Amino acid sequence: MTGDSAHPVADETPAAVGDEGNEKAGSDATRRGLLKAAAGATVAGAASTAGCLAVTTPADVAARNEVSGNVAHVVGPGWLADHREDVVVLDARDPDRFRRSRVYGARRAPVDALSAQDRTDGGLVPDVDAIATVLGDLGVAPDDDVVVYGASVGSRVTRVAFALAALGHAGDISVLNGGFGAWNGRVGTGSRDRVSSVDYEPDPAESAWVTREWIADRVGSFNEGGPGLVDVRVPEAYLGAPGSDALDPDHDRHGHLPGAINVHWVGNVAGRRMTDPARLVRLYEAEADLDRNAPVVVYGDENVDPTSTWLTLRAIGFEDVRLYDGGFGEWANAAGDRGRYPVETATSVVIETDGSVGGEDRGGDFSCTG
Known part of the structure; x- marks a missing residue:
């Protein structure tokens, strides 16, 4: 009813x-x-x-x-x-x-x-x-x-x-x-x-996502003339910072996929709305140096948070954006020859973001100054 x-x-x-x-x-x-x-x-x-x-x-x-x-x-x-x-x-x-x-x-x-x-x-x-x-x-x-x-x-x-x-x-x-x-x-x-x-x-639409093996075949090419690769997690998780609460204790390894740059997904959001598009263009093109005409792959720990960056990039005109649905959790815990699925910590590129996500009930925000 x-x-x-x-x-x-x-x-x-x-x-x-x-x-x-x-x-x-x-x-x-x-x-x-x-x-x-x-x-x-x-x-x-x-x-x-x-x-x-x-x-x-x-x-x-x-x-x-x-x-x-x-x-x-x-x-x-x-x-x-x-x-x-x-x-x-x-x-x-x-x-x-x-x-x-x-x-x-x-x-x-x-x-x-x-x-x-x-x-x-x-x-x-x-x-x-x-x-x-x-x-x-x-x-x-x-x-x-x-x-x-x-x-x-x-x-x-x-x-x-x-x-x-x-x-x-x-x-x-x-x-x-x-x-x-x-x-x-x-x-x-x-x-x-x-x-x-x-x-x-x-x-x-299989072009909307990539698999672990698709990425493994391209290790060494990301952001070096090949597809862009963006890690959307908090910087501490991307860096594999020892002792950080951001590290998932269920992961066998910590760090990031080789060649990935880090742009925390929260930078896409200003409270409850989309971050100003001009700022997003600066963030992803001028600062992260991504090519809007080339494939860009996004990943996180799982397959929910990176969809924010997937949609944001599409919203500002990137033509080919794909989700690694397995995420870092699958990559870090891969069985077998782990040389095929390397984890990197030595080389890191962190792009600073300053977004904030609203959504929880907050008293006192509905005002002229809020």
């Missing part, structure tokens, strides 16, 4: 955001002159506060999260309001939040099920059949245009987007900038709406 009510302020207010939205693009050009163009593709970073003495209205919050310019796969709440009847909306939050309040008509996407993996001779890959079954049960057809949202634009949301892409989804795939806290339209409550299941026939 669903209800229709005003957006609740107490439970789904926007978290404080970082300073990313206030950064100026500056005059520094990237090596291909793309920074200037990206500077025009901004996510609105400041809501109007005219007449506001004590509070920011829901309309202000929605305006702060609108998207303009040449940014792919990310839409604002105004766009969703205008197209709500034409898209399938998937909610990547936990069941309690979904039942409490959601975009009206949204269907809850179980992130764990949509992260399912299949073990092959080449290594772990997305389990496209299992993922297709989940989406079919949600009534998602292969040609539906889909918008995914969560509490922010964090990795749970982007994992759902990647799951769709891995199936070769024919419809458009987008995420909602600002998450549910930015939505000021019609909402629903209670248990999920009844939807008719469909038979989702996947057309796997």
Whole structure:
């Protein structure tokens, strides 16, 4: 049973955001002159506060999260309001939040099920059949245009987007900038709406991911004229820093894949919204020196967090971005000839990021100064 009510302020207010939205693009050009163009593709970073003495209205919050310019796969709440009847909306939050309040008509996407993996001779890959079954049960057809949202634009949301892409989804795939806290339209409550299941026939897009063996065949070539390789974990994990709490005790080895550079995925997010696109272009092209016209592979410990970087790079125009679905956990614990799966600590390139992920309930953030 669903209800229709005003957006609740107490439970789904926007978290404080970082300073990313206030950064100026500056005059520094990237090596291909793309920074200037990206500077025009901004996510609105400041809501109007005219007449506001004590509070920011829901309309202000929605305006702060609108998207303009040449940014792919990310839409604002105004766009969703205008197209709500034409898209399938998937909610990547936990069941309690979904039942409490959601975009009206949204269907809850179980992130764990949509992260399912299949073990092959080449290594772990997305389990496209299992993922297709989940989406079919949600009534998602292969040609539906889909918008995914969560509490922010964090990795749970982007994992759902990647799951769709891995199936070769024919419809458009987008995420909602600002998450549910930015939505000021019609909402629903209670248990999920009844939807008719469909038979989702996947057309796997195997170019969206790589395997352990694909990487092993290319060790020594990454970021040296070959594909780019980005480790999205915290720097301490990438460096294999002895004694660090960031090291997974279940891993046999620590460090990173040879040739990988480190760009922590949290740099993609400013509170609940996407980091300013001009800043992202500087981060990945000027600072990380990635080539938007060459393949780029991203990986983390597992297969959820790196999807944030996967989607971010696609959003700012990188043409060929792939996920190593097995992640460092598979690589570090590989059996057999470990000389084929070396781990590196001596050579390291860490690109500093300063993002922050919102999404938890935080009292006092819904204000003119928040």
